[in-house]
Structure formats: C-alpha cells, structure tokens
Amino acid sequence: MNVSKVLTDLLHQALDDLKYPDTEITLESPPDPKMGDRSCTIALALAKQLKRAPRQIAEEIRDAIKTDGSIIERIEIAGAGYLNFFCSEEVWLQLLQSILSTGPDYGSSDTGKNEKRLFEFVSANPTGPMNIVSARAAALGDSMVRLQKKVGFSADSEFYVNDSGKQIRLLGESVQARARELQGETAEIPDGGYHGAYIKDLAKRALDESAANCLEVSAELTGRWAADKLREGQEATLEEYGVKFDRWFRESELYTDNSHQKTLERLKANGHIYEKDGALFFRTTEFGDDEDRVVITSDGRPTYFLPDIAYHLNKAERGYVRVFDLLGPDHHGHGKRMQAAMKAAGMPDDFLEIIIVQQVNLLRGGEPVKMSKRTGEMVTMKELLDEVGADAARQIFLSRKWSSHLDFDIESAKDRSEKSPVFYVQYAHARICSIFRKAGDRGDASLNDLEKLKAAEERNLMRSLSLFPDVVESAALYLAPHRLNTYLGDLATAFHHFYHECRVISEDEGLTRARLALCRAVQIALIEGLRLMGMTAPERM
RNA sequence: GCGCUCGUAGCUCAAUGGAUAGAGCAUCGGCCUUCUAAGCCGAGGGUUCCGAGUUCGAGUCUCGGCGGGCGUACCA
Numbered sequence: 001m002n003v004s005k006v007l008t009d010l011l012h013q014a015l016d017d018l019k020y021p022d023t024e025i026t027l028e029s030p031p032d033p034k035m036g037d038r039s040c041t042i043a044l045a046l047a048k049q050l051k052r053a054p055r056q057i058a059e060e061i062r063d064a065i066k067t068d069g070s071i072i073e074r075i076e077i078a079g080a081g082y083l084n085f086f087c088s089e090e091v092w093l094q095l096l097q098s099i100l101s102t103g104p105d106y107g108s109s110d111t112g113k114n115e116k117r118l119f120e121f122v123s124a125n126p127t128g129p130m131n132i133v134s135a136r137a138a139a140l141g142d143s144m145v146r147l148q149k150k151v152g153f154s155a156d157s158e159f160y161v162n163d164s165g166k167q168i169r170l171l172g173e174s175v176q177a178r179a180r181e182l183q184g185e186t187a188e189i190p191d192g193g194y195h196g197a198y199i200k201d202l203a204k205r206a207l208d209e210s211a212a213n214c215l216e217v218s219a220e221l222t223g224r225w226a227a228d229k230l231r232e233g234q235e236a237t238l239e240e241y242g243v244k245f246d247r248w249f250r251e252s253e254l255y256t257d258n259s260h261q262k263t264l265e266r267l268k269a270n271g272h273i274y275e276k277d278g279a280l281f282f283r284t285t286e287f288g289d290d291e292d293r294v295v296i297t298s299d300g301r302p303t304y305f306l307p308d309i310a311y312h313l314n315k316a317e318r319g320y321v322r323v324f325d326l327l328g329p330d331h332h333g334h335g336k337r338m339q340a341a342m343k344a345a346g347m348p349d350d351f352l353e354i355i356i357v358q359q360v361n362l363l364r365g366g367e368p369v370k371m372s373k374r375t376g377e378m379v380t381m382k383e384l385l386d387e388v389g390a391d392a393a394r395q396i397f398l399s400r401k402w403s404s405h406l407d408f409d410i411e412s413a414k415d416r417s418e419k420s421p422v423f424y425v426q427y428a429h430a431r432i433c434s435i436f437r438k439a440g441d442r443g444d445a446s447l448n449d450l451e452k453l454k455a456a457e458e459r460n461l462m463r464s465l466s467l468f469p470d471v472v473e474s475a476a477l478y479l480a481p482h483r484l485n486t487y488l489g490d491l492a493t494a495f496h497h498f499y500h501e502c503r504v505i506s507e508d509e510g511l512t513r514a515r516l517a518l519c520r521a522v523q524i525a526l527i528e529g530l531r532l533m534g535m536t537a538p539e540r541m
Numbered sequence: 542g543c544g545c546u547c548g549u550a551g552c553u554c555a556a557u558g559g560a561u562a563g564a565g566c567a568u569c570g571g572c573c574u575u576c577u578a579a580g581c582c583g584a585g586g587g588u589u590c591c592g593a594g595u596u597c598g599a600g601u602c603u604c605g606g607c608g609g610g611c612g613u614a615c616c617a
Contacts, residue, residue, distance in 0.1 A: 032560085054597075080560080125617065277615085278615090279615055290544065294615045329611050332545050333545075333611095358611090400553090405547065406553090407552095412553090415579090423579050424565090431576080434577055482554095496580055500572095500580075
C-alpha cells in the first residue's frame with residue numbers, strides 16, 4: 001500500500017470532476033504532524049491558471065473529493081491554500097498489514113518501466129590504489145543503482161578501465177625501473193612515472209612470477225600486466241565495500257574492434273573534424289566548449305577523448321536509454337566535452353547526465369590528514385575501509401548530497417559513543433531484534449489487535465512508515481540517496497521515541513502482539529532502507 | 542583572465558519554488574532496578590555571504606558583486 005498514491009488518485013478524480021486541468025500532483029509531508037499526514041499545494045498552482053483565489057479552489061477540491069471516511073478522516077484548508085489530509089485509522093491498519101505481507105518489496109514500484117540505464121562510476125585509473133574520492137563515488141553510484149532498480153528501472157553499473165595509452169607505458173617503465181633496482185642496477189623512474197611504494201611491490205611480483213622476463217618484454221606489456229594486477233586489487237577493495245560492478249569495461253576492448261576509428265568516421269561524416277598542425281581536431285566549440293579538442297595527435301595516436309567517445313556510443317549501442325557518469329570535480333571540463341560529443345554524434349540531449357561528485361576533505365580529530373609516503377595518496381580507500389569499516393564510511397558518504405564538499409573525520413567515523421550519529425539507524429534495528437529475542441514465543445506479531453495502537457508515538461511511527469515509498473521514489477528519481485539517509489534517521493527517531501514511551505512486551509497480550517507487528521514493519525523498512533544504502537542491519541550492537 | 546562549482550546556527554550538514562529554515566556535534570540542565578543509555582527529554586543559538594530582479598510565494602530561479610574549491614594539455 002502506498003498512502004500517497006491512494007490520496008493522489010482521489011485528487012486526480014476530483015480535478016477531473018471539476019473539469020480542472022489535470023496537472024501533476026505531488027504530496028508533501030507537512031512540517032508539523034498537527035498539520036496533517038500529507039499536504040498538497042495544487043490549489044496554489046492552479047490559482048494562476050484559473051485566475052481565482054487559491055483558498056476558494058481548495059474548498060472546491062475538498063468538496064469534490066469522494067470519500068466515505070474510510071480513507072480520509074478530514075481535510076483542512078490552511079495558510080494560503082494548502083490542502084491538508086488527515087488519514088483515518090483504517091489507513092494505518094491497512095498500511096501495517098500491507099508492509100508485513102509485502103516484506104522487502106515495500107516501497108518498490110514500476111515507475112521506471114524497465115527503461116535501461118547505465119551508471120558509470122569510480123573508473124579509477126589502473127595505475128595506483130584508489131583514494132577517498134573513489135570511496136565516495138562508489139557509495140553513491142552503488143546506492144543510486146540500487147534505488148533505480150527499486151523503482152523499476154533496469155539499471156546496471158559499470159567501471160571503465162583506462163588500460164591503454166601513455167599512462168600504461170609509464171606504469172610499465174616505472175615497474176621495470178624498480179625491478180632493475182631490485183637486481184642491483186641503477187635505474188630511474190621516467191618523467192611523469194609513478195613513484196608510490198606499491199610500484200616496488202609490483203616489481204617484486206613481476207620478478208617472482210616471470211623471473212627476469214619482465215625486463216625483456218616491452219614497457220607496454222609490463223604496464224598492461226601491472227595495470228591488471230592493480231585492477232584486481234581495486235575490484236577486491238570494492239567488493240569488500242559491498243560494491244560489485246555489473247561490468248568492467250576495458251578501453252582496450254575498443255581498439256580490438258576498431259570502435260575508435262568508426263567513431264572518428266562518424267564524427268567526420270557529420271563535419272565536426274578538421275586537421276590542423278598535423279593533428280585532428282574535434283570542433284567542440286560548436287557545442288559550447290572553450291576551444292576545440294584534439295582527438296588524434298600529430299604523431300598519429302588517439303587521445304583519451306576519442307576512445308571515450310566511442311565508449312559512450314557503445315553504451316547506446318548496448319541499448320541504454322540514459323547513461324550517468326559520476327566524475328570528480330577535476331573532470332568537470334571533460335564531462336562538458338563528452339556531452340558536446342554526444343550531441344555531435346546525434347544523441348538526444350538527455351542521453352548523458354554528468355554528476356560531479358565534490359571532493360572529500362579527510363580529517364583526523366579535526367586535523368587535515370597528511371600525505372601517505374607509501375602510496376603517494378592522502379589515504380587509500382582500502383586503508384580507510386580497514387580503519388573505519390564499510391558501513392560507517394557509506395553512511396557518512398550518503399549523508400550529504402554529492403554536490404556538497406564533504407569533511408570526513410576518521411575519528412568521528414569510528415566513534416561509537418552518543419557523540420556520533422553514524423550508527424543511529426543500525427542501533428534502532430538492533431533494538432528491534434533484541435525485542436524479538438526477548439519476546440520469544442510471543443513473537444508472532446499479530447494483526448488482529450492493531451486497533452490497540454493509539455498512542456501518539458505509535459501513530460507517528462506509522463505515519464513515518466507510510467513515507468517510505470515516497471522517499472524511495474524521490475531519492476531514486478532525483479539521484480539523491482542522502483534523502484533516504486535523512487529519512488531513515490527520522491524513522492529511527494520515531495522508533496526510539498516509541499521505544500521509550502511504549503513498552504512492547506507487557507501483560508496485555510493483544511497490545512504486545514500489535515506492538516510486535518509495528519516493530520516488524522519498522523524492521524522491514526529499516527533493513528530495506530539500509531540495503532538500498534549498501535549497509536548491513538546488524539542484529540546486535 | 543575565462544569556465545565550472547560551493548557559500549545556511551560556533552562546527553559538520555539538511556530543507557520538490559511553499560506554512561514558524563531543520564538535524565547532529567559543541568554549550569548548559571535532566572533520565573539507567575524496567576524489551577540494548579550507540580538511547581530519551583529540555584534550554585539557548587539564524588540578516589540563509591552582499592545587492593537587485595522574476596513570482597501570489599525565493600535558502601532554492603535570473604543578473605551583478607564578494608569569498609573558498611577545482612579546472613583551463615597533442616595527460617587520463
């Protein structure tokens with residue numbers, strides 16, 4: 001059952017009866033529960049079109065709504081013309097029944113109509129360990145995909161592996177240089193090469209696994225080998241974090257079937273390519289870029305841009321209707337150019353959406369964290385997860401919208417005292433589990449005595465539960481997992497109030513069963529909400 | 542210089558163009574013999590950076606400033 005949908009349907013019917021234009025209706029949760037269970041601003045929106053006073057319109061809509069009192073107890077008109085709905089007892093009972101019977105599917109919908117969508121995120125270069133920005137992007141992208149699926153999109157996740165080009169050769173040269181050093185020779189890391197201590201580890205492995213062979217093959221080959229090892233490490237770290245990509249798409253795949261050449265031909269045919277100083281330029285300025293960009297260098301090599309365009313067109317060929325790229329703030333120029341490229345290739349305007357995930361400031365006890373000597377990174381994603389745990393990291397990353405800069409304090413992420421809000425939602429779940437353990441045989445949550453749930457805390461809890469589908473829907477459609485996080489905090493607060501005021505296990509058998517049913521419903525919403533954030537729901541804490 | 546982005550309580554952050562701008566932390570004061578105190582209750586704390594504009598209504602949209610961050614490669 002979806003309370004908002006029931007009310008929206010009634011509103012549409014009323015608008016139709018009144019011969020008002022059938023505008024989109026969205027319901028809100030009023031700022032104060034005293035104002036009702038849902039509110040609607042449709043009268044305010046219609047006032048301009050109809051050239052009439054909003055309160056008058058609101059009154060007509062109220063009178064036109066058909067209800068025998070089984071759903072709506074009453075409708076109030078407030079303020080400038082808000083329609084405030086107060087639900088009947090009957091609705092709450094139905095709601096609890098439906099949550100218990102649908103279980104984890106509560107909040108699911110078919111809004112997405114199975115539209116194919118692809119989310120590309122992390123896509124860290126396979127030339128070193130991932131950092132904290134990747135951790136943020138991984139948490140966000142993964143949760144977005146989970147939410148998309150929840151509301152009926154056919155959504156996939158993908159990691160693009162830049163396993164070709166100059167950087168791979170440099171990686172190979174760096175590893176070979178360290179390998180030579182290990183064998184007692186003197187060697188230098190090339191200009192622009194990689195200096196982290198992990199290069200030495202790779203050199204050791206290369207020598208162990210292939211004897212001195214790695215020094216005889218080309219730097220490219222060694223680079224590719226090293227990139228593959230690093231990529232495996234990235235995959236392992238991400239899996240530890242609970243993020244499993246549907247596909248790892250290698251840039252090199254594009255070269256084997258000449259996709260980049262075909263893409264170049266396509267752009268040429270559309271007249272967007274010209275030659276200058278021996279290089280091929282893509283006229284991105286026609287699409288709002290500051291200057292035209294090179295796609296083939298004067299010595300004949302494609303820049304990263306061309307295969308990346310080919311990659312995005314490949315996404316379309318695989319049937320994706322909309323694709324989303326999560327990029328770091330240092331790549332926002334790239335996102336713009338890619339959108340220009342998609343336009344030039346004739347893709348619809350809304351095909352590619354760029355999401356710029358803002359940077360993370362890593363702190364420890366309020367002080368900025370210094371550079372790690374070992375890896376050349378601030379702190380690697382793996383080190384971060386090992387220290388604070390996946391659940392805490394995800395909770396923090398999903399507590400803010402992606403467009404805001406984020407301070408991540410390692411100490412407060414680990415804090416388990418009342419000072420830290422990190423484990424607040426999980427704690428509510430653990431408490432529910434504890435109640436069920438205590439209840440033992442009496443744990444058969446029953447629907448027969450639901451009408452006994454009359455306390456304000458109980459009503460508030462049911463009202464909060466009824467908002468779950470609304471929040472899931474908006475978090476999915478607005479690509480805003482942090483809304484789910486905020487909501488789960490509110491739901492947990494409502495539960496903690498209830499827990500404090502209403503003793504679940506008592507002498508009153510009927511009331512006990514009813515309250516156990518309410519606990520079960522909250523548990524279902526908490527588990528599903530945490531799952532959508534990629535977090536676990538521990539039974540004990 | 543140009544482009545993108547952010548600016549909300551002392552701090553970290555919320556708030557579909559809607560009602561009295563909300564949480565946590567910090568500060569101050571209460572609650573453990575009871576299903577987990579990782580919890581609950583209460584108090585104080587605001588010119589939403591500044592200035593115009595659009596609107597019935599602006600923290601939110603537009604323009605102009607100011608301040609922070611990030612870009613501005615024949616790197617990826």
